[in-house]
Amino acid sequence: MENAMITSLEGSRKSNSAPANPPNEIDILPILKRPFFPGMAAPIVVDPGPYYELLKQIAKSDHKCLGLVLTKKEDADIYSVNFKDLYSIGVVARILRIIPMEQGGAQVILNMEKRFKISKPKEGRPLRSTVKYHEDPKVITKELKAYSISIISTIKELLKLNPLFKEELQIFLSHSDFTEPGKLADFAVALTTASREELQEVLETFSIEGRVDKSLTLLKNELDLSILQNSINQKIEATISKSQKDFFLKEQLKTIKKELGIERDDKSIDREKFEQRLKNKIVPQHVREVIQEELEKLSVLEVQSAEYAISRGYLDWLTIIPWGIHSEECNNLKVAKNVLAEDHYGLEDIKERILEFIGVGKLTKGVKGSIICLSGPPGVGKTSIGRSIARALNRKFYRFSVGGMRDEAEIKGHRRTYIGAMPGKLIQALKYCQTMNPVIMLDEVDKMGSSYHGDPASALLEVLDPEQNKEFLDHYLDVRCDLSNVLFIVTANVLDTIPAPLLDRMEILRLSGYILEEKLEIAKRYLIPRNRKDMGLKAKDVNFSEDALKKIIDGYAREAGVRNFENLIKKTLRKIAVRIVQSEEEKIPQKPSSKKRKKEIPKPHHQYRVTANNLKEYLGKPLFTSDRFYDTTPIGVATGLAWTSMGGATLYIEAIKVTGEKTDMKLTGQAGQVMKESSEIAWSYLHSALTKYAKEFTFFEKTQVHIHIPEGATPKDGPSAGITMVTALLSLLLGEPVLEDLGMTGELTLTGRILPIGGVKEKIVAAKRSKLKTLIFPKENQRDVEELPEYIREGIDIHFVDHYDEVAKIAFPERYREGILLVDSKDSFF
Numbered sequence: 001m002e003n004a005m006i007t008s009l010e011g012s013r014k015s016n017s018a019p020a021n022p023p024n025e026i027d028i029l030p031i032l033k034r035p036f037f038p039g040m041a042a043p044i045v046v047d048p049g050p051y052y053e054l055l056k057q058i059a060k061s062d063h064k065c066l067g068l069v070l071t072k073k074e075d076a077d078i079y080s081v082n083f084k085d086l087y088s089i090g091v092v093a094r095i096l097r098i099i100p101m102e103q104g105g106a107q108v109i110l111n112m113e114k115r116f117k118i119s120k121p122k123e124g125r126p127l128r129s130t131v132k133y134h135e136d137p138k139v140i141t142k143e144l145k146a147y148s149i150s151i152i153s154t155i156k157e158l159l160k161l162n163p164l165f166k167e168e169l170q171i172f173l174s175h176s177d178f179t180e181p182g183k184l185a186d187f188a189v190a191l192t193t194a195s196r197e198e199l200q201e202v203l204e205t206f207s208i209e210g211r212v213d214k215s216l217t218l219l220k221n222e223l224d225l226s227i228l229q230n231s232i233n234q235k236i237e238a239t240i241s242k243s244q245k246d247f248f249l250k251e252q253l254k255t256i257k258k259e260l261g262i263e264r265d266d267k268s269i270d271r272e273k274f275e276q277r278l279k280n281k282i283v284p285q286h287v288r289e290v291i292q293e294e295l296e297k298l299s300v301l302e303v304q305s306a307e308y309a310i311s312r313g314y315l316d317w318l319t320i321i322p323w324g325i326h327s328e329e330c331n332n333l334k335v336a337k338n339v340l341a342e343d344h345y346g347l348e349d350i351k352e353r354i355l356e357f358i359g360v361g362k363l364t365k366g367v368k369g370s371i372i373c374l375s376g377p378p379g380v381g382k383t384s385i386g387r388s389i390a391r392a393l394n395r396k397f398y399r400f401s402v403g404g405m406r407d408e409a410e411i412k413g414h415r416r417t418y419i420g421a422m423p424g425k426l427i428q429a430l431k432y433c434q435t436m437n438p439v440i441m442l443d444e445v446d447k448m449g450s451s452y453h454g455d456p457a458s459a460l461l462e463v464l465d466p467e468q469n470k471e472f473l474d475h476y477l478d479v480r481c482d483l484s485n486v487l488f489i490v491t492a493n494v495l496d497t498i499p500a501p502l503l504d505r506m507e508i509l510r511l512s513g514y515i516l517e518e519k520l521e522i523a524k525r526y527l528i529p530r531n532r533k534d535m536g537l538k539a540k541d542v543n544f545s546e547d548a549l550k551k552i553i554d555g556y557a558r559e560a561g562v563r564n565f566e567n568l569i570k571k572t573l574r575k576i577a578v579r580i581v582q583s584e585e586e587k588i589p590q591k592p593s594s595k596k597r598k599k600e601i602p603k604p605h606h607q608y609r610v611t612a613n614n615l616k617e618y619l620g621k622p623l624f625t626s627d628r629f630y631d632t633t634p635i636g637v638a639t640g641l642a643w644t645s646m647g648g649a650t651l652y653i654e655a656i657k658v659t660g661e662k663t664d665m666k667l668t669g670q671a672g673q674v675m676k677e678s679s680e681i682a683w684s685y686l687h688s689a690l691t692k693y694a695k696e697f698t699f700f701e702k703t704q705v706h707i708h709i710p711e712g713a714t715p716k717d718g719p720s721a722g723i724t725m726v727t728a729l730l731s732l733l734l735g736e737p738v739l740e741d742l743g744m745t746g747e748l749t750l751t752g753r754i755l756p757i758g759g760v761k762e763k764i765v766a767a768k769r770s771k772l773k774t775l776i777f778p779k780e781n782q783r784d785v786e787e788l789p790e791y792i793r794e795g796i797d798i799h800f801v802d803h804y805d806e807v808a809k810i811a812f813p814e815r816y817r818e819g820i821l822l823v824d825s826k827d828s829f830f
Helices: 010-014 050-060 142-161 163-175 181-189 196-203 208-239 242-260 266-277 285-300 306-320 333-343 348-363 382-393 425-433 456-463 516-534 546-555 563-586 615-619 673-688 722-734 760-769 779-786 804-811
Strands: 025-031 040-046 065-070 089-100 106-121 128-134 371-375 397-401 439-443 487-492 507-510 542-544 608-610 637-644 647-659 664-668 703-708 742-744 774-778 797-801
Touching: 025 050, 040 050, 050 065, 050 089, 050 106, 065 106, 065 196, 089 128, 089 196, 142 181, 142 208, 181 196, 181 208, 196 208, 208 242, 266 285, 266 306, 285 306, 306 425, 333 348, 333 382, 348 382, 348 507, 371 382, 382 397, 382 439, 382 487, 397 425, 516 542, 516 546, 516 563, 542 546, 542 563, 546 563, 546 615, 563 608, 563 615, 637 722, 637 760, 647 722, 647 760, 664 673, 673 722, 703 722, 722 742, 722 804, 742 804, 760 774, 760 779, 774 779, 774 804, 779 797, 797 804
Parallel strands: 025 065, 371 487, 371 507, 397 439, 439 487, 542 608, 637 742, 664 703, 742 774, 774 797
Antiparallel strands: 025 128, 040 106, 065 089, 089 106, 106 128, 637 647, 647 703
């Protein structure tokens, strides 16, 4: 049975005859949904059955009254409930009309009159009980009148929002003189959607003051709910169209989010974001025009379209570039010198060049226009020097490797028509650094490749040319971008593989590697403290002796750089860390016994000291015992000095002779084409100058001479082994060994002139590592040697020569003492 509608009682009061008073004993009809209140008229639907028959009998009586009482449980069975299942307070109702329905049963219109309390329930069916009626007092206090006015005003506000009961309420309010606050409270609470329990509580409140207070509270809650519902409905109706009715719930959620201020329109958000980015930037006019065109295009596109996503991504990149924003440079030479000294030991020539670079930048109001190429073997600190330069200049630093890069789009960007298109690495660097004058390092530029995608080395020509990068054009941005304020630093291991046009745009700074003394200082100042901290160790835990460090350098890490040296220090520290942890675990006490334990005296802290004697415990046996193959140089062997991508190295040239049918020369040892030519030049030169150097000897008559360069698995090539090969052949011819501890380098011409070579520092470092005492260099390399620090040249006797005659005097001092040579080197012997 449902409470279908509420009507005013006023219409029923127009009857000509007054109804009889309700009897003291009435039949009880259980109701399930909500209680009824006095002063209401309501229809109820009664199904065919015992209650329908009961209502027909009551309708024939004089009083036509029955009691309506709410069940305690909403899902109760009204045909089997007892009085214990009902509340004790109900309302007496008078039957006004019974309207039969076609499907059976009837709709009964009832008029609710008075509250009653069940006093003496009867046994049996139907439910019947003696009841006690409640009459509201007629006295109206000021407080009740104030409550009545508040209820009336709340109902009027509710009428504006919920017109469901508008006509009935207007009739009631137009005839109300506020003389019956109890009935007004009952009528008001019936308007609400309060729970059945809350309504029953109001019905059971006989006190007028308590009833109007509870009614007003429920009515206010109903008003707040109606206001919120009406606000949501209005916003939905303003934004939703007929074609969007399928998205009703989604639009309703969006409206709620907008009300809370957590969601805005996507287009307006994007446009506001782009405009906000440009506020503090000095955007070039041609770029601003492109941005404006794209913004207008964006405003007419649908958010869901693919073109919108492309345009939005393009605007995102155009606006995120730091147009006109520059880092404030630090051109203080003292600060820069301190920064370089903090980060690096040695490399005085590199540091001096960097300071010159900064000094010029201070006078010209900005460091620009130079492309620095740091060339050297691995592990000498090329990348870290780039970071130090950026720190010294107070600029942002960005590094990316171009090693193995095959696609020029990595440099110049992709066309926007491609799926997943992006700008090149240069534009990405500007986005990351958020300044137009960062330091950008292009690492491993000598290892770039090329494929059908393009040639990235050629794409770099525009980037690294100060005259062209003022108007660098990225394919994605398609607007000119000024890269002239960017300081480019390029790193490479070798320069031979860099294309000549690209190499021409760079200023080469060579990092030759470190000698033992430099590696020793680097370990003490940087490697050991940094890695000790990384391993969680303290200075009191471990100590390296100087002899141990020297032994690591000589026996395990002879490369030009310090990367392998650092790895060996890490390995040692890791082993020490394990020992410390193991010793701490052994000191953990056992579970305490019931007996009182003695107070333990802490043991003194143990320090692990790494010395030359115990180094094998950490690193195993040395990898190198000596760079020298021979303690005493045998006949037919000369020591050369070579340059490799890993630094300098000593190179032995061995020569032997065997009897043969004819005079012949053979070269082995993975020698390259240039070195093969050097051997032929050495053979021809010695043969032609035989009367000068060995008058009493014949030139290998009916002898096969075999020249070999040890470590044959390693490819060797380069124009600096000429004089070494002649010296080895001359030693074999004379049957005399070369001067002990002698190393030499230089290319030879057919007339005996000696040409300059490269890699001077690397070769001297290699000579010191092999403990060579006397070196021979071409005369034209004297300036290069004199520019080296004194501690590198210390302990070595260096001779600078123009002609092989001078080499012969140094290599064989006993045979060619001053003035012994038959022909002076200044005279031609042809």
